[in-house]
Amino acid sequence: MDIILAAVSDAFTWQALLAIVIGTWAGIIIGGLPGLGSVVGLTIFLPFTFGMDTITSMALLIGVYCGSVYGGSITAILINTPGTPQSAATTFDGYPMTQQGRVDEALGWATFASFFGGVFSCVILIFCAPQLAKFAVNFGSIEVFALICLAMMCIVGVSKGSVMKGLVCGMVGFFLSMVGSDPITGADRFTFGSYALSSGLTLIPVVVGAFALSEIFMRFATRDDPSAKIPEATLRFPKLSEWFKRLVELVRGSLIGSFIGALPGTGAAAAAFISYATAQKLSPRRDRLGKGEPDGIIASESSNNAVTGSSFIPTLALGIPGDVVTAMMMGAMVIHGITPGVRLMVDQAQTVYSLFIVLIIVNVAMLILSKPSIGLFRYLFRLHQGYIMAAIVIFSFIGAATVRGNPLDLVVAAMTGILAYALRRADYPMAPLVIGMVLGPELESSLRRGLLIKRGDFLEFFTHSGISMTLFSLLALFIVWTVWSSIAQQRQASTASRHAESNSAK
Amino acid sequence: MVARLAHPRVLLALGLFLIGVVLAFHAWSGPADAMLVPRIVLTLWCVIALAITLVELSRVSGMGSGSLSTLPVLMAALLIAAIAVASLGFLIPSLPLVALTLWMFRLRRPLPLAVGTLVIAGGLWFLFHHVLLIRLPTLLNSGAL
Numbered sequence: 001m002d003i004i005l006a007a008v009s010d011a012f013t014w015q016a017l018l019a020i021v022i023g024t025w026a027g028i029i030i031g032g033l034p035g036l037g038s039v040v041g042l043t044i045f046l047p048f049t050f051g052m053d054t055i056t057s058m059a060l061l062i063g064v065y066c067g068s069v070y071g072g073s074i075t076a077i078l079i080n081t082p083g084t085p086q087s088a089a090t091t092f093d094g095y096p097m098t099q100q101g102r103v104d105e106a107l108g109w110a111t112f113a114s115f116f117g118g119v120f121s122c123v124i125l126i127f128c129a130p131q132l133a134k135f136a137v138n139f140g141s142i143e144v145f146a147l148i149c150l151a152m153m154c155i156v157g158v159s160k161g162s163v164m165k166g167l168v169c170g171m172v173g174f175f176l177s178m179v180g181s182d183p184i185t186g187a188d189r190f191t192f193g194s195y196a197l198s199s200g201l202t203l204i205p206v207v208v209g210a211f212a213l214s215e216i217f218m219r220f221a222t223r224d225d226p227s228a229k230i231p232e233a234t235l236r237f238p239k240l241s242e243w244f245k246r247l248v249e250l251v252r253g254s255l256i257g258s259f260i261g262a263l264p265g266t267g268a269a270a271a272a273f274i275s276y277a278t279a280q281k282l283s284p285r286r287d288r289l290g291k292g293e294p295d296g297i298i299a300s301e302s303s304n305n306a307v308t309g310s311s312f313i314p315t316l317a318l319g320i321p322g323d324v325v326t327a328m329m330m331g332a333m334v335i336h337g338i339t340p341g342v343r344l345m346v347d348q349a350q351t352v353y354s355l356f357i358v359l360i361i362v363n364v365a366m367l368i369l370s371k372p373s374i375g376l377f378r379y380l381f382r383l384h385q386g387y388i389m390a391a392i393v394i395f396s397f398i399g400a401a402t403v404r405g406n407p408l409d410l411v412v413a414a415m416t417g418i419l420a421y422a423l424r425r426a427d428y429p430m431a432p433l434v435i436g437m438v439l440g441p442e443l444e445s446s447l448r449r450g451l452l453i454k455r456g457d458f459l460e461f462f463t464h465s466g467i468s469m470t471l472f473s474l475l476a477l478f479i480v481w482t483v484w485s486s487i488a489q490q491r492q493a494s495t496a497s498r499h500a501e502s503n504s505a506k
Numbered sequence: 507m508v509a510r511l512a513h514p515r516v517l518l519a520l521g522l523f524l525i526g527v528v529l530a531f532h533a534w535s536g537p538a539d540a541m542l543v544p545r546i547v548l549t550l551w552c553v554i555a556l557a558i559t560l561v562e563l564s565r566v567s568g569m570g571s572g573s574l575s576t577l578p579v580l581m582a583a584l585l586i587a588a589i590a591v592a593s594l595g596f597l598i599p600s601l602p603l604v605a606l607t608l609w610m611f612r613l614r615r616p617l618p619l620a621v622g623t624l625v626i627a628g629g630l631w632f633l634f635h636h637v638l639l640i641r642l643p644t645l646l647n648s649g650a651l
Contacts, residue, residue, distance in 0.1 A: 044638050164558050168522060171551040175529065175544070182540035189540055190532065213584065216607075220577050223611055384618075386611030390604045390626045393584070397591070397600065398634055398642065407592035407643050414588035418581050426515045444543045 007353035010055050011361060019052070019060035020358065024365045027067020028373040032075050034212040034392050035204065035399020037084035038068040038325045046332060054336040054351060059358045061332050065325060066118060066308045066362045069268055073110040073301055074377055077103065078233055081212045081392065085203050086268035086304040088211070088434045089276045092158055093289065093296030100292050104236035109294045110301045111370040112238055113250060117302035118363035120254035121261065121309030126356050136262045136314060141449035142464045144263065146471035148443040151270065153478050154277030158290065158431040165428040173436025176201050183445045196408040205400040205409040206437055209416025210430045212396045216389050217421040223385065230388065233378040235371055249283060249298045257306025262314060268307040269438045275303035281478065309359050316340050316352060513566040516559060523555035580610050595645030596635070600627040
């Protein structure tokens with residue numbers, strides 16, 4: 001108890017609170033700018049922390065991290081351009097709500113779900129970190145493969161117009177993730193002798209091209225249409241009765257995010273897609289998903305923000321960073337004298353509890369700062385559309401150029417933008433392309449590692465462990481259910497058309 | 507039939523199929539272990555793209571209504587700027603690209619166009635490259651430009 005009280009007093013210093021406000025505000029703005037995400041935000045702020053004490057510096061960085069994950073949803077909802085890959089799933093329902101004139105409601109749900117997911121994962125972190133870390137260790141390659149296969153099912157769900165077009169886009173995304181060195185043998189794949197291609201293609205240029213640049217091309221076609229103007233960004237928090245009605249969705253999304261975040265190597269983008277796929281199967285309003293249903297925003301935003309807390313579980317408890325962002329956070333921790341690993345909770349318990357409390361304060365700050373941040377975006381989007389589109393082009397270029405300093409990423413972004421525009425005009429959904437690229441590498445490496453463990457016998461995957469058997473059974477159930485429901489829908493549609501024909505003949 | 511084949515939707519599907527075939531051929535001639543997953547993915551890609559081509563062929567009628575647009579100019583400018591960044595640095599290709607984007611989005615008064623170009627391309631480059639020290643591709647070895 002003394003440790004917790006001391007941790008609270010460490011977290012509530014004016015320096016730490018100021019760092020939280022600055023970091024969270026900056027994170028929201030950076031996250032909202034297409035192409036710039038958590039990594040760029042942390043890169044900007046990391047040098048400023050060198051002169052600060054441990055808690056203040058971590059408060060600043062955690063603020064930037066959590067703020068940027070939430071900020072990505074603002075532009076995803078307003079202009080169908082996710083600020084970060086983590087918010088790509090938010091566009092599925094966020095943008096249709098904006099088109100229906102429900103932008104205030106969409107932003108309200110995104111903000112509230114982000115806050116709920118963030119706080120939920122902090123509570124999980126405080127009470128269950130050691131247990132969750134132990135359970136996460138049970139997830140070997142085969143279990144992760146089964147989990148990712150299950151998540152891939154959401155491609156079918158987000159391909160409302162044509163499942164085949166969604167699948168081919170998923171394959172394109174999966175293929176793009178395979179360019180470069182093979183993760184197991186190191187052999188070059190699809191590099192065609194190019195040295196620049198041997199380091200592979202990264203996610204940010206593809207997301208920037210698929211969403212931001214293709215959106216500019218789409219808006220170019222409607223630049224003289226007054227109805228195509230960017231709407232005024234306003235925020236309306238859901239009423240108590242409304243969020244109570246969707247409490248199950250909020251808790252489910254947060255639980256999924258908390259769990260996925262605890263698995264090393266997955267990340268917030270994968271969590272958002274997995275959560276969205278689950279909502280497609282379990283939400284009572286699943287028929288309206290993809291057409292402007294708040295449950296879709298809740299699934300995506302509660303899970304991606306829940307990852308911000310739980311991603312610290314493998315980082316702090318095991319010393320394993322889950323993704324690039326947590327690797328950067330881990331580096332910052334080491335610089336400031338926190339040594340992640342199994343001894344951390346024993347040796348530096350007060351500091352760890354201070355970080356947990358900082359995480360909760362950051363989420364509260366995010367809720368408070370959401371209104372002024374959205375106000376800033378409202379002011380920006382009042383400018384002439386040309387300024388906004390030109391700024392998106394430059395931010396997209398900066399985002400692509402700063403990922404790893406490879407100018408090839410700019411070419412990839414531009415080419416993806418042109419291809420994505422052509423695909424969108426022919427009614428191909430863009431989300432499966434990103435899903436393929438996000439989940440593809442983990443799917444491949446877990447399959448390959450699993451095959452090495454099982455000496456090439458794929459059938460043994462199904463009987464490997466209780467977890468894998470459960471996940472594969474769920475996958476089989478989902479496939480059967482999806483096929484059965486699509487056949488039923490086709491039958492219903494053909495019966496309805498026959499009725500209509502016979503009525504018109506009479 | 508020829509008119510149907512020339513429809514943009516069919517051409518796109520056919521293009522996807524042909525790209526898939528070329529890549530699949532490359533994958534099947536590569537090392538078995540490294541190309542295991544690419545072979546599965548690309549084979550599925552080819553099958554699905556072929557199915558989409560056939561479906562589009564059966565659905566479309568005629569060549570489709572094509573209208574002259576200046577969008578390809580913007581696309582070409584974007585691609586050229588992206589390629590030029592590697593040799594000319596970030597700032598020089600960004601300035602004409604931003605000016606063209608503003609112009610094409612109907613911002614044609616000289617002063618707003620010039621100020622917008624300088625602030626968006628020059629200002630953001632200066633902010634990231636020189637103030638925040640997030641290094642962007644440069645023309646000079648010193649990193650100043």
